[in-house]
Amino acid sequence: MVYDTVITDSHVILPRGIVDKNIIIDDGKIVGFTHDLPTCDHKINGNGLISIPGPIDTHVHYGVYSSIDQAAKTESHAAAIGGITTMMRMLRLGTSFQSSLQAQLDAASKTHYVDYTIHASIFSKQQIEEMKYCVEKKITSFKIYMNLGGDVGHVYMDMPPYTSEIEAETVEVNNQIVEETVKNAASLGCPVLVHAEDYESCACGIKTAKEKNRDGLSAWSESRSPEFEAKAIRTVCKYGRDYGCTLYFVHIGSERALRQIKEEREQGTKIFVETCPHYLTLSYEKQQGYLAKVMPPIRTQKDNEAIWNALSNNTIDTVGTDHVANQLKLKLGGEDVWDALPGFPGIGTVIPILLSEGVNKNRFSLEQLIRFTSLNAAQIFGMYPKKGTLDKGSDADVTMIDLKKENKVSSDLFGGFSDYIVYEGMNLKGWPVKTIVRGHLVAEDFEVVGKLGHGKFVERPVT
Ligand SMILES: [Zn+2]
Incomplete structure (x- = not known):
């Protein structure tokens, strides 16, 4: 043979x-x-390198500032160079799924270098009713944004394919929408991803900070206190317990939020927790300018340490990037921190950051790393054992890493849509050098060698 x-x-x-x-x-x-x-x-x-199961980025925003037919090209390019073999898109539609989802799927199907799948965001009663339709389309996880409503309800949706106009909308994700989404997801057997920040408190915090003429990333953090995260966590966990729904908290970056999650777990809530590289490496105490503006905000160095500890003792399950494919002219369009666009790119740097600052600094082992970059995500989101492991029978998604390789981060390393990166100039030790998706070499030594369109949509059954 x-x-x-x-x-x-x-x-x-x-x-x-x-x-x-x-x-x-x-x-x-x-x-x-x-x-x-x-x-x-x-x-x-393999040249004596280490082969790890293909990393899954659980949290990626692309298709918002350039449409998915283009964004898939640029962002899966960055993913491939960064060693990511599956990217999970946070799809946001201002319309109904029945009218718009298929066009998004079709446009995405020809231009990915790596595999991908979708979490569907829910903003309205109509979309709640369409969750079953999403499941039929093999999209089996849903996202809710508890930070969007009232004065802070504006959001950019994903663009319709082959267009170039940014889609601004205003939404109201009130407790009723949250509760109904959780209830419906539980009956469908799907997890709900939660952006946990209480929008009423945030609106109030921002108003106060602006009245005091505060500026900078510290003001941004203060205006969206970790207490507002804790409040939203309490609210949604009650629904999670009432309906027996699995909750997945995205981008947890504060010690306060971790403490609240611990309490809710003790009360029997089924919870998974994701953090992002920026909550491990950035704080408003050290970071200048507005580039690192993100929701929830980066906090203090003490919070960074709490997040590292939660990874080493396995109370955090996954690391996603919350990658936002935007550009500097959009990011810094205004005068102050309030006008700056939140979110920044990160899909190319997550693996090197975890290797350099995690594995190589003995904060956790390689075995732990593969759990929170691959295995746990595959299990939580219905992709295991197809993804998440190098066991016999699974997809041959293999990333080869060199723990000794050193390189400085720069934005043009990745070939994404973004023209900046918050980690510019940072020296990292430990890089992916070969990215293999279903047996095909897609990237090698910072160069994409794969075929456009090789990446396939990962159909996910209900687990
Ligand atoms: Zn996000």
Whole structure:
């Protein structure tokens, strides 16, 4: 028998430990491990590198500032260079799913380098009724934005494909919408992703800060206090318990939010927690300017430490990027922190940051790293064992890393839509050097070598 591909000479991280064997790939799947070299069409030399299960970015915004047909190209390019093999898009539609979802899926299907899937955001009663339709389309997770309503209810939706106009909308995600979404998701057997910030409190906080003429990232953090995160967490967890719904808190970055989640877990709420690289590495105490404006805000160095600790003791389950594909002219369009656009790119840097600041600084092990970059996400979101592991039978999504490689971060390294990066100039030790998606080499040494359109939509059953 002639196999498609063999990856030779790498240290393979399996759930049961590290094995030094060749990875045999056929038809995009891992079919076995050997010491000898079977006949094959392609050979990928592992050069003594470490093979980890393809990382899944659980949290990506693209298709908002450029439409998905374009955004898929640029952002999956950045993903591939950053070692990400599956990206999970936070789709936001201002219209109904029945009228607009298929066009989004079609436009995305030809221009990804890596695999992708979708979380559907819910903003209205109509969309709640369409959750079942999403499930039929194999989209089995839903996102709610508790930060959007009242004076702070404006949001940019994803653009219709092949257009170039930004889609501004105003929404009202009140407690009734939140409760109904949670209830419906529970009956469908789907998890709900929660952006936990109480919008009424945030509106009030921003008004007060502006009246006092405050500016800067510290003012931004103060105006959206961690207490407002805790309040939203309390509210939604009550619904989670009432209806038996699994909740997934996105972008948790404050010690206060972690404490609230611990309490809610103790009360029996089914909770998963995601953090982002910026809550590990950035604080308003150190960060200048407005580039690092994000929701929820970056906090203090003490919060950074609390998040690192929560990763090392496994109370955080996943690391997503909250990558926003925007550009400087949009980001810094205004005068002060209040006018700056929140969100920034991060899909290319998540793996190097975790390798450099996490694994190489002994904050957690490689085995832990693969759990919160791949295995846990695959299990939580219905992709396991297709994704999330290098076990026999799973998709051959393999990222090869070099823990000793050093490089400085710069925006043009990744070829994304964005023309800046908050980590510009940061020296990181530990980089992905080969990204393999379903047996095909997609990126190597900061260059994309894969075929546009190789990335496929990952259909997710209800788990
Ligand atoms: Zn987000």
